[in-house]
Amino acid sequence: MTVALLDACVLYPPSLRDLLMRLAADEAYYPRWPSEIQSEWVRNVLANKPATSETQLERTRRLMEQVDPDCLVTGYEPHISTLLLPDPNDRHVLAAAIESDAAVIVTYNLSDFPDTALQAYAPTRHCPPVRDMSRRHLMIRVFSYNLSSSFVKSWSG
16 A cells, blocks of 8 residues: 655645545555654644634544554654755655655645655655545545556546
């Protein structure tokens, strides 16, 4: 099954976060992220959505970790200093992908992960569509490149 490193930007929107967790719960893929990514999206939600409480997000975090007990990536820090990316603040994402043997990084920030930087490490990057896509089309676009055709047909038909 595919291991996918989820960037903070795809965990920030509640509907996309919910979809990604439901797909993981259905064993469509194995989700991975380090605590640094978890902290990043939580911090941004708290800063941008004052009606959301820290208690609510702590509950969300616990539920996300129950979907896959192996979701938290650790031991990625030694990779960080060896990586070159356009934005040095994104090296932890690639480092966590490398440490978790992720086949894909799911992010909106494609320019921060150029193919030339990823080629040596194998992860590819996928960007969920921003607007006007149903859940099944989003899932197919993000995951179909690496899943069986029978699974994709069941969602597209």
